[in-house]
Amino acid sequence: MRGTAALPLPAGRHLLPLLRDPAYARGMRLADWDETLRLARHARLLGQLGYRLQADQPTWDQIPERVQGHLQAGINDAAYHAQLVRMELRDLEQALPSDLSVTLLKGAAYLLQDLPLARGRTPNDVDLLVRRADLDTAEQALKCAGWRMAVQSAYDERYYREWSHELPPLRYPGHPLEVDLHHSITPVTSRTRADDALLFADLRPIPNSRYRALGPLDQIIHAVIHLFQDSELTNELRGLVDLDGLLRQFLHSEQDWHALTERARGHHASRLLWYALHYCCAWLRIRLGLPPQRSATVAR
Amino acid sequence: MRLREQPLHALSRQANRGRLYLDQGAARLRIRSSIKGFIRNLHLLYGAFPYLQADTGFADHHVELRRGRRLRALIRPQSRFRTDGQEPFEPFPLHGALPLFEWGINWSFAQRANQYILLHSGVLARADRAVIMAAPPGSGKSTLAAAMMLSGFRLLSDEFGVLDPNSGQLLPMLKPVALKNQSVDVIRAFSDQAVIGPLFVGTRKGDVAHLAPNETSTDGLHRPARPALVIFPAFEAGAALDCRRLPGEDAFAHLAFNSFNYHLLGPTGFHAVADVIAACPAYRLRFGQLESAIEQIRALLDEADGNAQGAAQRHPG
Numbered sequence: 001m002r003g004t005a006a007l008p009l010p011a012g013r014h015l016l017p018l019l020r021d022p023a024y025a026r027g028m029r030l031a032d033w034d035e036t037l038r039l040a041r042h043a044r045l046l047g048q049l050g051y052r053l054q055a056d057q058p059t060w061d062q063i064p065e066r067v068q069g070h071l072q073a074g075i076n077d078a079a080y081h082a083q084l085v086r087m088e089l090r091d092l093e094q095a096l097p098s099d100l101s102v103t104l105l106k107g108a109a110y111l112l113q114d115l116p117l118a119r120g121r122t123p124n125d126v127d128l129l130v131r132r133a134d135l136d137t138a139e140q141a142l143k144c145a146g147w148r149m150a151v152q153s154a155y156d157e158r159y160y161r162e163w164s165h166e167l168p169p170l171r172y173p174g175h176p177l178e179v180d181l182h183h184s185i186t187p188v189t190s191r192t193r194a195d196d197a198l199l200f201a202d203l204r205p206i207p208n209s210r211y212r213a214l215g216p217l218d219q220i221i222h223a224v225i226h227l228f229q230d231s232e233l234t235n236e237l238r239g240l241v242d243l244d245g246l247l248r249q250f251l252h253s254e255q256d257w258h259a260l261t262e263r264a265r266g267h268h269a270s271r272l273l274w275y276a277l278h279y280c281c282a283w284l285r286i287r288l289g290l291p292p293q294r295s296a297t298v299a300r
Numbered sequence: 301m302r303l304r305e306q307p308l309h310a311l312s313r314q315a316n317r318g319r320l321y322l323d324q325g326a327a328r329l330r331i332r333s334s335i336k337g338f339i340r341n342l343h344l345l346y347g348a349f350p351y352l353q354a355d356t357g358f359a360d361h362h363v364e365l366r367r368g369r370r371l372r373a374l375i376r377p378q379s380r381f382r383t384d385g386q387e388p389f390e391p392f393p394l395h396g397a398l399p400l401f402e403w404g405i406n407w408s409f410a411q412r413a414n415q416y417i418l419l420h421s422g423v424l425a426r427a428d429r430a431v432i433m434a435a436p437p438g439s440g441k442s443t444l445a446a447a448m449m450l451s452g453f454r455l456l457s458d459e460f461g462v463l464d465p466n467s468g469q470l471l472p473m474l475k476p477v478a479l480k481n482q483s484v485d486v487i488r489a490f491s492d493q494a495v496i497g498p499l500f501v502g503t504r505k506g507d508v509a510h511l512a513p514n515e516t517s518t519d520g521l522h523r524p525a526r527p528a529l530v531i532f533p534a535f536e537a538g539a540a541l542d543c544r545r546l547p548g549e550d551a552f553a554h555l556a557f558n559s560f561n562y563h564l565l566g567p568t569g570f571h572a573v574a575d576v577i578a579a580c581p582a583y584r585l586r587f588g589q590l591e592s593a594i595e596q597i598r599a600l601l602d603e604a605d606g607n608a609q610g611a612a613q614r615h616p617g
Contacts (some may be wrong), residue, residue, distance in 0.1 A: 031357025038362065043413070069415040072414075
């Protein structure tokens with residue numbers, strides 16, 4: 001895999017190096033921060049960036065005070081959203097039957113597993129996964145407890161139920177966050193269909209919690225699929241940063257990388273994995289555990 | 301050099317190129333606009349503000365006021381506010397660009413400045429000792445703030461009490477005071493020093509005109525003030541002055557829950573507001589007349605200063 005792909009935008013010339021190495025900030029002038037902060041805010045990465053920079057005290061001390069203010073604002077905003085997720089999960093716990101297996105996806109899962117990548121990350125909503133056979137039970141339990149579907153038209157609702165991998169978003173009146181109830185990690189219509197049997201066979205309990213998480217490799221595959229199949233294109237740099245964090249967290253040896261490529265094949269997501277790793281490599285300089293020739297053939 | 305000392309055409313040219321900088325204290329703006337009438341209003345209302353010649357290349361908020369395009373440039377022409385690709389409000393009529401700009405800045409600042417506790421309050425200072433005036437809209441807060449500025453207080457803000465949780469001090473977020481409906485004539489009659497911009501009729505907040513911050517206020521753009529007194533003002537036509545001390549717990553609740561982001565900041569916000577309430581006596585002030593209300597606030601500030609000095613002597617250091 002080539003690691004020399006051109007940077008996406010001239011404006012990203014400071015943001016990407018900062019995401020690779022916080023110490024890069026030491027060489028930045030006030031003017032360099034101008035568009036960097038705006039881009040980071042737009043990509044919903046201000047909190048993560050702030051957290052990483054603050055964790056590196058000598059670097060933080062060299063950042064202009066005005067810039068520190070913006071980063072601190074991002075950190076505070078992220079902490080608030082993380083707290084909202086914890087509160088929503090606590091309420092959901094009361095509503096869901098205790099014998100029902102419920103798996104957290106993405107932000108909520110990163111948060112409860114206390115992964116380093118969750119620090120400063122601003123979650124948007126709460127994503128839950130249940131087996132398709134349990135979907136009605138979960139939906140009824142939430143509706144009985146007061147959650148309501150935000151979707152207005154019967155047409156939209158039918159679309160979600162027949163063609164999507166989740167129900168229309170649910171919200172408890174007055175709560176700021178939506179809850180997405182999934183039965184799979186890929187839409188029914190998608191060319192890439194994750195193997196649900198594989199997925200559900202490898203669920204892991206989250207310590208001190210009633211919830212579960214996907215297996216580490218499936219968390220990576222899910223992030224990969226989400227990166228290329230989500231309908232919104234605005235948060236994709238953040239998706240890449242999530243993926244980067246997961247790879248660093250869960251892969252430690254060449255065997256782990258092999259296992260990942262195998263797993264991707266099992267979920268029919270080899271091509272997506274190849275693309276995702278390509279950009280992780282080119283933009284965030286993740287070091288792949290495979291020799292370049294090998295990884296280049298993964299998708300073939 | 302002050303903004304008003306620059307010729308209007310020079311400001312227009314800078315705004316046209318997107319290189320007009322404006323320092324409001326807690327926020328520095330970079331403005332792009334081709335709307336001439338808007339720049340004329342800025343020139344008047346921000347006249348006492350420092351003119352920023354040097355392009356530092358950094359602004360906290362990048363904002364754009366632009367005309368509607370195509371037919372909208374000709375038929376009922378519009379002004380639109382945009383910041384970093386976001387357009388939070390529906391377009392205004394072209395001549396309403398200034399109120400749109402003011403609301404746009406309030407929105408951007410309230411969205412982003414979460415490193416501070418943003419109290420929904422006016423802040424004025426005497427010798428860097430701050431009076432926080434918190435009240436829901438319609439309580440005469442802005443009118444009182446305007447009158448206090450015209451009576452010698454330094455205006456920090458009529459809308460945002462920008463409380464820095466690290467220092468416990470209030471930072472200026474200085475903008476023209478938005479006067480609504482009858483307040484415009486009240487302030488015109490109050491002082492012949494008042495520089496008031498054009499009246500914008502029938503905005504979503506009624507008729508609005510803006511009072512320009514004076515030099516005493518703009519010269520203190522980067523001078524924080526320490527909280528000394530908390531006032532909850534309530535205007536009532538024809539009412540006699542009535543001033544009541546509030547218990548700390550009531551004052552805390554009124555101040556914290558009148559904030560833009562108290563809910564967001566968790567313990568940081570709690571401690572910062574608790575520190576303000578511990579340091580400041582708080583009063584509910586019902587008033588029917590500006591002069592006597594300001595007289596009362598001066599007396600309360602004297603008393604608070606006396607107590608603070610007494611306390612400092614009793615506990616040196």
